[in-house]
Amino acid sequence: MKKRGRGMACMYYPLGFTSYPNPSAAFAKYNPDGSATVLTGAQDIGQGSGTVLAQIAADTLGIPYDRISLIYGDTQAVPMDAGSVASRVTYIAGNAVKKACEQAKSILLDVAADMLGVLPHGLDVADGWVYLKDFPEKRVAIADVAKTAEVGRGRPAQGHGTYNPATTLLDKETGHGKPYEAFVYAAQVAEVEVDTETGEVEVLKIYAVHDCGKAINPMMVEGQIEGGIAMGIGYGLTENLVIEKGHVLNPQLANYIVPTALDVPPIESAIVEIPEPKGPFGAKGIGEPSLLPTAPAILNAIYDAVGVRIRDLPATPEKILAELEKLEKEKAK
Amino acid sequence: MSPVIGQRLPRHDAVLQVTGRSLYGEDIKMPGMLYCKVRRAGIPHARLIEVDTSAAEAIPGVMGVVTAKDVPFNAFGFTHLDQPVMAQDKIRYEGDAIAGVAATSLEVADQAAKAIKIKYEELPAVFDPLEAMKPDAPKVHKDNIPTHFTVVHGDIEKGFAEADKIIEERYTTQFVEHVHIEPHAQLAYYDPTGRLTVWTTVQRPFLVASDLGKVLKMPLSKIRVLTPCIGGGFGGKNEMTTEAIVALLSMKTGRPVKLVFTREEEFTATTVRHPYVMFYKTGVKMDGTITAREVKIISDAGAYVSWGESTLTKALVHAAGPYRIPNVRIEAYLVYTNNNIGGAMRGFGVPQAGYAYECHTDSVARAIGMDPMEFRMKNCVVSGDTLPTGQTLQNATLDEILKKLSSMSGWKVAGGDGR
Numbered sequence: 001m002k003k004r005g006r007g008m009a010c011m012y013y014p015l016g017f018t019s020y021p022n023p024s025a026a027f028a029k030y031n032p033d034g035s036a037t038v039l040t041g042a043q044d045i046g047q048g049s050g051t052v053l054a055q056i057a058a059d060t061l062g063i064p065y066d067r068i069s070l071i072y073g074d075t076q077a078v079p080m081d082a083g084s085v086a087s088r089v090t091y092i093a094g095n096a097v098k099k100a101c102e103q104a105k106s107i108l109l110d111v112a113a114d115m116l117g118v119l120p121h122g123l124d125v126a127d128g129w130v131y132l133k134d135f136p137e138k139r140v141a142i143a144d145v146a147k148t149a150e151v152g153r154g155r156p157a158q159g160h161g162t163y164n165p166a167t168t169l170l171d172k173e174t175g176h177g178k179p180y181e182a183f184v185y186a187a188q189v190a191e192v193e194v195d196t197e198t199g200e201v202e203v204l205k206i207y208a209v210h211d212c213g214k215a216i217n218p219m220m221v222e223g224q225i226e227g228g229i230a231m232g233i234g235y236g237l238t239e240n241l242v243i244e245k246g247h248v249l250n251p252q253l254a255n256y257i258v259p260t261a262l263d264v265p266p267i268e269s270a271i272v273e274i275p276e277p278k279g280p281f282g283a284k285g286i287g288e289p290s291l292l293p294t295a296p297a298i299l300n301a302i303y304d305a306v307g308v309r310i311r312d313l314p315a316t317p318e319k320i321l322a323e324l325e326k327l328e329k330e331k332a333k
Numbered sequence: 334m335s336p337v338i339g340q341r342l343p344r345h346d347a348v349l350q351v352t353g354r355s356l357y358g359e360d361i362k363m364p365g366m367l368y369c370k371v372r373r374a375g376i377p378h379a380r381l382i383e384v385d386t387s388a389a390e391a392i393p394g395v396m397g398v399v400t401a402k403d404v405p406f407n408a409f410g411f412t413h414l415d416q417p418v419m420a421q422d423k424i425r426y427e428g429d430a431i432a433g434v435a436a437t438s439l440e441v442a443d444q445a446a447k448a449i450k451i452k453y454e455e456l457p458a459v460f461d462p463l464e465a466m467k468p469d470a471p472k473v474h475k476d477n478i479p480t481h482f483t484v485v486h487g488d489i490e491k492g493f494a495e496a497d498k499i500i501e502e503r504y505t506t507q508f509v510e511h512v513h514i515e516p517h518a519q520l521a522y523y524d525p526t527g528r529l530t531v532w533t534t535v536q537r538p539f540l541v542a543s544d545l546g547k548v549l550k551m552p553l554s555k556i557r558v559l560t561p562c563i564g565g566g567f568g569g570k571n572e573m574t575t576e577a578i579v580a581l582l583s584m585k586t587g588r589p590v591k592l593v594f595t596r597e598e599e600f601t602a603t604t605v606r607h608p609y610v611m612f613y614k615t616g617v618k619m620d621g622t623i624t625a626r627e628v629k630i631i632s633d634a635g636a637y638v639s640w641g642e643s644t645l646t647k648a649l650v651h652a653a654g655p656y657r658i659p660n661v662r663i664e665a666y667l668v669y670t671n672n673n674i675g676g677a678m679r680g681f682g683v684p685q686a687g688y689a690y691e692c693h694t695d696s697v698a699r700a701i702g703m704d705p706m707e708f709r710m711k712n713c714v715v716s717g718d719t720l721p722t723g724q725t726l727q728n729a730t731l732d733e734i735l736k737k738l739s740s741m742s743g744w745k746v747a748g749g750d751g752r
Binding site (some may be wrong): 006008009010011012013014017018019041043044045046048050051055056058059064065068070072073074075077079081082083084085086126127170173174175176177178179180181182183184185186187188189207209210211214215216217218219220228231232234235236239240241242243245246247248250251252253255256258268270272274276277281287288289291292293295296297299300303309311312313314 | 335336337338339340341342343344345346357376377392426427458460482483484485486502503504505506507508509510514535536537538539540542556557558559560561562563564565566567568570571576596597600601605643646647648651654655663671672673677679680681683684687688689691692695696699705709712713718721722723724726728729731733734735737738741742744
């Protein structure tokens with residue numbers, strides 16, 4: 001018989017290392033053709049952090065997104081970064097990039113104020129222009145200002161920035177301390193169908209609500225949520241590296257079962273956008289948190305469907321059948 | 334409105350990605366490049382007596398072989414200097430590197446790696462962290478418990494005394510491999526001026542540069558770590574793996590040396606998600622108030638600490654869950670075994686704890702007959718609440734998230750948000 005159930009799970013997760021300093025540094029410069037170059041130590045590992053950093057730079061510098069050149073991946077050439085780990089890149093490297101861009105921008109505005117005959121604090125940048133905030137028709141192209149800054153004034157418009165979250169160590173006796181600066185939160189609901197004959201679980205649907213502060217790129221956030229859920233399905237139901245007496249028995253993708261597109265159900269995701277005051281443009285992070293609630297939500301749904309709680313991951317058909325059998329025996333008593 | 338922030342812009346490297354032009358680790362090549370294979374231990378626990386490389390070196394096409402003897406400082410690790418580049422006197426798990434071979438083709442390198450003779454004396458091994466904690470267990474290192482932590486908040490005994498019901502459960506989790514689509518790939522070139530350039534597919538190039546400097550005893554000014562496009566990491570590419578072996582082979586041969594892990598090596602000789610054994614005990618009143626929660630976590634570190642201590646501290650801080658609980662006690666132990674090395678993996682200890690605390694929280698809600706959604710709405714942390722570690726939360730959003738989830742999924746709760 002196929003039985004349906006639903007389950008849910010919450011999570012909270014920090015941005016950055018536990019207690020230890022984990023700084024990011026960045027460098028930014030306007031180029032005389034109106035483009036900009038940003039150097040960061042944060043490595044894009046496929047998750048799209050480079051895209052987010054380029055968006056942060058583009059908005060801060062007032063340069064179109066496609067005219068930002070983002071350089072990373074060379075320890076002798078780019079500023080230091082603690083790594084693309086710990087869901088920290090948008091928040092920490094993003095803050096460093098924003099600071100570097102703000103410093104470059106303040107030089108640019110100084111020079112532009114001089115060119116326009118106004119005071120710098122009345123100016124801002126957008127879409128390749130420096131303009132007077134109260135009278136946008138009065139403006140000058142960023143390319144002209146950047147060129148004048150370099151060639152005319154001898155003051156290249158460039159800057160650097162660093163960011164490190166404020167944390168404390170944990171006390172050795174009590175474990176008390178402030179190990180993190182900011183947290184994100186999430187909750188998911190899983191709907192499943194359990195086959196009581198075979199023990200197989202089909203995940204029918206996942207609802208996912210995540211907080212990532214301001215979403216710099218909602219499409220990338222959704223991508224992270226969906227990818228994390230796929231990984232969570234594997235964690236909850238199929239993935240298991242079998243190590244017997246120190247020997248790995250299933251070192252192939254043929255028998256170490258990761259979910260494929262066919263195993264991933266429809267996902268309805270939503271972002272609760274509450275800006276974090278310390279984040280760049282209010283942003284926090286999403287990398288790791290997307291995975292966290294999925295497995296427990298599925299396992300709670302299995303319990304809801306058939307009344308068995310699997311307390312050892314993954315919830316394989318064998319374990320579910322064994323628990324169902326136990327349940328039957330108890331009922332028969 | 335910003336034309337950039339909050340916009341669904343395509344990836345900065347989208348065109349290269351979809352046209353297959355991105356350069357990944359495997360794509361990096363140099364003229365005169367040699368191919369590397371690493372010989373692994375293949376036994377879980379032994380005293381290493383001798384590594385005989387003579388038969389391998391005699392094979393035509395083999396240009397160089399390195400072992401522990403060639404490593405200037407044979408230990409690395411983020412919190413504990415317990416991991417060798419290649420095994421020195423002891424083998425602690427099957428994936429321990431024993432030697433590296435550089436040859437003119439991958440086939441010859443493979444043949445040579447297999448021709449290396451390892452003389453060893455097998456030692457009793459331990460694979461269960463609970464067994465490894467016992468005083469008479471075989472010792473993986475001097476002490477099988479490299480670290481442990483405690484969090485104490487409120488008065489746990491008083492909390493349990495106030496409870497109407499006490500629910501106790503034990504949860505366990507498995508070994509998990511990252512399965513990033515791109516395996517580890519490395520290419521090292523030690524040039525005639527004494528500068529070392531290493532291309533490697535890592536998430537933390539600056540950490541790898543620093544660790545290479547330490548084990549090779551080279552100044553950082555002479556080390557340049559470059560990263561190509563990277564096909565996923567999930568924490569599996571957080572640390573140095575075999576870069577030093579590839580670098581030493583380039584130093585020995587004067588030629589660029591390249592190593593790409595096979596999928597099998599990814600499963601047998603790289604880090605995994607730590608299996609945790611977790612004991613949860615919660616006291617609750619019939620009105621749904623949680624009065625106390627006690628947690629004990631035992632993490633299987635495998636053969637070396639790697640990220641074991643850092644993952645455990647993250648699990649520790651989050652182990653009680655995002656709930657308002659006045660009395661909490663959490664204990665966590667990291668334990669060496671002769672299993673694969675536990676490392677960083679997406680969620681860093683919290684997926685293990687999260688699985689346990691969320692299934693356990695469900696059991697608690699059901700024990701008092703309360704709807705799981707309503708129970709969480711009643712107990713979830715809000716801004717101004719204090720975590721078991723004493724930190725006061727600012728800008729907590731879980732209450733908003735639960736309201737949204739309840740309406741989105743149609744999981745209605747009697748009495749609105751339960752508060």
